[in-house]
Structure formats: C-alpha cells, structure tokens
Amino acid sequence: MIATAAAALEVIDLRKSFGSLVAIDGVSFSLGKGERLALLGPNGAGKTTLIRCMSGRTRPDSGIIRIEGQSADEDGSRETLGLVPQEIAIYGDLTTRENLAAFGRFHGLRGDDLKSRVDWALQWTGLQDRAKGLVGKFSGGMKRRVNLACGVMHSPSVLLLDEPTVGVDPQSRERIFVMLDELSRQGTSILLTTHHLDEAQSRCDRIVIVDKGKVVANGSLNQLVDATVGRSRMVTVSIDRPLLKPIRLSKSSSELHGDCGGETVSTRIDDVAAQLPELLTTLRDAGYGISDVEVHAPSLHHVFLHLTGRELRD
C-alpha cells in the first residue's frame, strides 16, 4: 500500500505479536479524508488490536501509523483522533450532560467551547430531553449514542469505532448510522469494525477484510466482487421431487449442484438472460417440475466466504 498525502490515516506494514501469537502481520491500508471504511474480519482476525494500535493503546512491534500526515509517535498527533470502544465506556452514574462535559474536558475543551459542544452533542444524539438523566438507566441504544458522542466531543478528524452497533436494535442502529452520516458529511473520516456485513456494504465507501492478521482484500464492494466471486449470479431452483442424479447444462457444460435426494439445485451463471432459460429447460427435459427460482447478486457475504472460507462470526 502506497501512502498518499491526502490520507487522513495511514497504516504501513504494521506488525504486532503477543508472545508466539501473531496478531497483526504486516497490515497496510489508508483512510481517505471524509471516507467511511469498514474493517471486517472473523473473531480473532486482529481488528481490535489494529484499533488499539491506531489509538495508541497498544504499541506495535514495527510499522508506521500516520494521522493527518503526522507520525502517531509524535506528541499530540492523536489529538485529532476520536475513539469509541466496543464497550459502553462512559460513567453510568453520571448524567448525559455530565458525561459529555467530562469527556470534553479530558479532550481539552473549556468554557464556552465546551458548553456549545455539549449542546451540539445533545442535539446530535437526540437526547436533549434526557440531558439530566443518569446514563446507567438508559436503554442500550441510548447508551450507545452517548458512548459515540463522548468520542467526538473534540471534533476529531479521524474517528475509530470498534463495533459501534453491537447489541442494539435495528432502529437504534439506523439512528447511529444517521449520526455517522452527518459526521461524514462534515468531513470526518470514519473507520469502523463491524460484524454486520450489511452495514459495511451499505454504509461504507470502502471495505478492508483482515484475516489471521493480514489484509486479504481492500476496496469498494464492486471492486471486491470483481476481484473474487465476479459478476456471476447464484441461481437456486426448487424442484418437485428429489434429484436422482447430477445434471449438466448442455451449452455451458457447467453442472447443476444439488444433493441427490434433495429438492433444490443451484449453479452460478454469468449471463442471466441467456443461461436461465437454458437451465429451466434442462430441468424440465429431465422430467422435473419447477416450483421456485431465486437469483442472487453477489454480495459481501459471498466475497467474505470466498476470501476467508468461513462465516464472519466463526
């Protein structure tokens, strides 16, 4: 990965081991200004270690981290960085306003700047009416919003989020992404780890997939699809009786996959318009009735499976 001057965050050949365990093995990527980047990977892939290295909580064995062009080792370089941990890392026995003010002060805000920023955060999270409520008594989604707000009190140019929507309901997830969209529009570069492929697919500009401490893919969804599973569609056909033997499509000579004795068959086709009729005809000629047909466009899920050989949560 070649570092660019325009990058808000650059990670170059980063390595980190804990004893004999290699957590990060030469990871490189960059985050453009105002870009939203999803860091995907199965459990134990090294995502959290990467976030910790970037936020200065873990010292890498080697490699370079640059924030806004400045080495992360330099004093004050991380002041433009915002961190939102996976846990609800705020004070449950303080009110929303007290939490926001506390983290604002820890980030160096004082006086009118602090007050106006707290007011902004209350409005941004939609918690104005809960400003004096104890955070410990909030719902999971509301706590997540306060957790998020405490990480952006100092208007960071780069925001690191470690699974910001874990354990929240779909409405709260949506609300959190609306908040992140607003930050993104204001020019904040966002890097988030997530287990929700749909979040990465629909909410992020670019996706970096890490596995076993290495970057195995880096690009937009289309780029990843092209580079892995290609543009072919997955077709699944439900038939009216158990499959007796494997069937081969006559023209494309590709094989229909299906367990003998099962009542569904599937195949990958590159040209839906030309190959789907042929598929249906072949099945009918073999004596099978067709009860249903599903055509799936390639998704991040297929890319992920293709690259790592396992589900995201494995």
Add this chain to the structure above:
Amino acid sequence: MIWTVLQINARRLLHNRIEMMLTFVVPIAFFSIFAFIFGGGLGSSTTPKINVVAVDEIETDSSKSLVASLRESPGLRFKRDDHETLDREAATELVRHGLITMAIVLTHDDDQSDAAIHADLLTDASNQVAGQIGSALVARALMVERAQAQQQQSAGQQLSQKIATSLPLDTGSLDRAYQSSVDPGQATPIVPVDFEQSTAQSSALAQSAALAQSAVLALSPVTVIDVIGKGKTNPVVSMYAAGIAVMFLLFGATGGGGALLEERESQTLDRLLSTRLSMDELLLGKWFYLTAVGIIQVSVMFLWGQLVFGVDMIHHLDGFLMMTVVTASAAAAFGLCLATLCQTRGQLNGLSVIVVLTMSALGGSMVPRYIMSDGMRQAGMWTFNAWALDGYDKVFWRDLPVHALWPQLTVLMLSGAAFLLVARLLAIRWECD
C-alpha cells in the same frame, strides 16, 4: 433437582478462588489473629509487660530493696536504669507522652513512720489493664516489704510469710483479685478486696490474716493517680473513634480505588488514556478525590463523637486536621496501590477484606494494642492503623502539642508516598500493551 442445585453451587464455589478464600481461609486467619491477641498463642513467650519507671523519693534501704524486687517482677518492664535519676514531674511527662504506661513513685507515708513506704502510681487511664495489674503488683511488693520491716521490728517472720503466701503470685490472678476502679482524675486507694476471703480459707492463719488485713486497710500502700484523664468526659471514646475511623477510611479508600478497575474492565480507562489525560494525572486525580472523601469521612465521625460522646475535637483542631489529612492521604494511596495490584474488582474485594481487617486487628482498630503481647504489638507497627491511632491518641488523650506528632506524620507520609509510587509503577502495565 435439589441435588443438582447443590452440585451447581458447590462447583461454582470450587471455581471461585476468592470466594473459597473468604469462606475458609479468612475466618481461620482472623481466628488465629484474635487467638494470638487474647490467648497467648505464638505470643505466649512475649506476654504483655507494663512499661514503667521508678522514682525513689526517699532513697532508703527499704525503698531501694523494693525497687530491686519490683525489677524482678515478670509483669513489669523498667525503662530506665538504676543510675538514671528521675523526679516526679519528669516521670509524669513520660506517662503523658505515652513513653511509659506507669510511673511508680516511692514516697513516705504521711500517716505512718518514716520506715513506711507509700507508692503513688502515675498511670495512663487509657490503658485500662495496666493500671490494675501494675497497682496489684506494686501493692503486693510493698506489703511484703512492710511485713519484712515489721518482722525485723517485732512481729517476727511469721506474719510476712503468711502475707506473702496469702497474696496472689501471678499477674492474671492479681488482675482478678483486684477490683480497683480507676476513676480519671481521682486518686484511688488500692485495697485487695478479696484478701479476707483468701485468708479466711486457712483457719490456722485466721488470726494473723485478720491482723494483716486491718494493717493493709489502714496503710493503703498504693495510690493510683491518673495523670492524663483529669477533666476528660470519656477517656476512651476518642481512641475508639479513631480506631473505627481509620478502619473505614481504609475500606473506603480500597473501594474507591476499585473504580479504577471498573474503568479498566469497561474500557473506560482505555478511552480516558486516549484523550489528553495521562496516567499520572488520572492517579493523582483519584488520590486527591479519595483523600478529600477520607478527610470528610473522618471529620464527620469525630464531629458526631463531639456532639454525642463529648470527644473534644474543637480544642484539638490543629492536631486533628494534621493527623486526618495525612492519614486520609496515606489511606488513599494504599487504596490505589491495592487496586493496581489486582486485575479485577472481585480480586480487590477479596484482598481488601483480608488486608484491611488484618491491619485493623493488628493495628488496634478492633482491640486495644495494650492488651496484645509484645510480639503482636511489634507486628502492629507494620500497619498504619497503629501509627494513625498513636497520633490521634497523642492529640485527643495526651493533649500533646502538634510537633509531638512528627513520628506518626512522618511514617504516614512516607508510607503514603511509597504506596502512591508503587501504584504508579503497577499502573504502567495498563498504559500500553
């Protein structure tokens, strides 16, 4: 089903080492500590001795002989040698400063002949045991001495032998035998009240014992003078107030220090350290907070003591504040040190219960240190309860000036600084993986 529930709970206990320790080890540890304090135990070879000095105002052969015989007593430890001369005022100051527990001043008995020796015992009423045992030992020695003097004059050897054998010989039985109530500020004649009972048991000695008893009652050979408690409404309440306050100061500080572990477990610590906040600032902030809470906690307790139990806090404000600020700051540092030593809040809870209760038991927060053996008392000096209690004792009981607190303040400040330094070093591991 019941068996399964029982099994599950037993397995959970087996998997929880801290709970196992609290359930089985801590009770044994505390039983052992209190067994050592009250039952001798390991300390049996170092039974508590009363620290005394003797002031011989008459310097006769009899008085010198008496001092020599008192020096042989296993219950007394003389803090000055024979050749060191001491007057009554100097001895009083030694008692007042807590350097000795009792001063034995041998003087002429005004009502008797020049040969009769009387003992004024200058005592510290806060030590409720030493006064009684000490006075019993001195009274016995005096009566033996008088009997011997009488024997030389006219009555013969029989009377002295009978008195000697009729009196209790060990400090324990003396303690039981004497029921002198030490009333602060009052000179109290010491009389062996069960003397009649003990002598009456032997019909052969009845006549001579009756003579001895009447002689003893008339002579009143020992007078106990409380040199500190004059005018004090309640001599020991301030001691207990300090004892309880210091123990809860320690519990409060370790509990407060646990907030650091909660922050670590919830990743709040990571988040805080990713801001402009440094670990130095974080620890110092928590130390100042715990110190302030501790000062308020102890002040409220003593204020309550003043309002309800007559502890004179207002007139000892300077010493009280100095002791409280230093003790609270040392306790806060201790709490942070324990917290940084642990990995989880659960570990801290278990450890703090063990450490704080042990320190409180050894240091005098639970039972007065003067009833402990010498060995236990020495062990107690490794706890800061003992130093804090000694300081409060100097302020409230002995009415000593603030500069007399320097040993306690120095030890507490140094231990506080050491605890804070250790806490900082231990916290390095949380700063960066």
